[in-house]
Amino acid sequence: MSSVLSQVFSSKLFRGSYPDEKPEIGFQMEGSAQEKRRMTSLVNRIARSSPFGRSVLEKAAEGGYTLAFQARNGTIVGSCCEQKKAILLDPVYSDSRLISTLAHEARHAEQFVRGADSEFGKRTVKSEIMLYRAMEADAQAAAAVTVLEMKGRGDDKPWQKLKKESPYITDPLKYAEEHISKPRATNGLLGAAFKGWYDDALIKEAYENSYIVATMDEIMKKKKEAENPYDQKETSANIVNMICRGVDGCYFKNEPEVLENPKFLDISPSTLSKAMHYFSVRKMRTGAEPDPSVDALPVRPATSTVAPVYVWGSYYDISGVGENIRLGMIKKSRNGR
Ligand SMILES: [Zn+2]
DSSP states (O other): OOHHHHHHSSHHHHHHHHHOOOOOOEEEEEHHHHHHHHHHHHHHHHHHOOOOHHHHHHHHHHTTTTTEEEOOOTTOEEEEEETTTEEEEEETTTTHHHHHHHHHHHHHHHHHHHTOOOTTTTTOHHHHHHHHHHHHHHHHHHHHHHHHHHHHTTHHHHHHHHHHHHHEEEEEEEEHHHHHHOOOOOOOEEEHHHHHHHHHHHHHHHEEEEEIIHHHHHHHHHHOGGGOOOOOOOOOHHHHHHHHHTTEEETTTTTTTTTHHHHHHHHHHHHHHHHHHHHHHHHHHHHOOOOOOGGSSSSSSSSSOOOOOOEEEEEEEOTTTOOOOOOOGGGEEEEOO
C-alpha cells in the first residue's frame, strides 16, 4: 500500500475525481482506490490516443511490471526498477507531466524485457557509454513520439509539457508536429528524437557523473575493483538492435553503427580523468590492466567549470560546495528522470 503522503497528492482535493473505468492495459496497480483510478486514467489516455504508446505500455505490463505512486519530495518524476519490476511515479506532478514520464519509464521496462540491464562495472567504459546513453535516449524518444501521437489525436497538454522541458528531443519532431495532422510513430521520427538527446551536453555530463564517475568512486571506496571487470564488449549494432525498436523492427536498421559517431561517444575531461584514476588504482590493487576502450573515446570541451550532478532524477548545481557533498547542501537546478 502506498504512503498516506503519496495518497494525498492523488486525492480528490488535489486532483478532482477520476472515473471508475477499466484499464485498457493489464497492468497490476498498487495503491488506494483513488490512486488506481488516477493510474488508470493515465494509462487509458496514452492507450486511447497513441498506438505507439499503447504498445510500449503493453510490453511493460506483459513483462510483469507493476505501477504505483510514490511521493519523493518532487526530486524524481518517475523511475523503473529492473529488480523489483516496478514503475513508480511521483504523484505530486500533474497528469500531463506524468504521461510522458509513464511512457518513458514503461519504455525502460520494455528495454529490460528485451535483455538490457543496469549492471554498471561489467562492460567496457565505451560499451557502457553506448548502452546506457542509448537506453536513455530511446526512452526519451519513445516518450516524445507517444505524446506527439496524442497531440495529433486531440490530447495536446503532455506534448506541450515535454516540449518546454526537453526541447532537444521534441525539436527534431517539429516538422511532423507542424505539417502532419495526425503524426504516427515512424522509424524516422524515433531516430530523430533519439539523436536529439545527444545534443544536450548537460544531460550527457549528468549521466556520466552518476553512472561512471559516482560508480567508480563507490567501487574504489568499497575496494571492489576485482568484482567490476569493465571488460565486456558490446557493438553498436547489437545495442541498437536490442534497444531501438520501432513500429517496424529496429529504427536504426539502416544505420547500425550510429553509436560510433563521436557525438554519441564523447566524454567530459573530468570523466576521462576519473576513469584514468580508477584504472590506475585498480591496477595497483588487483594487477588488472586498464580498460583500453577509454583511450579511444573523444573528449569534448568542459561544459562549465563546475559540472552538475544527477541524483534520483534531478540535476544539482554543486558550485560553491566543498569536497564532501551532501544532497541537503546543494541546490536543485532542474528536473530530469
Ligand atoms: Zn530514463
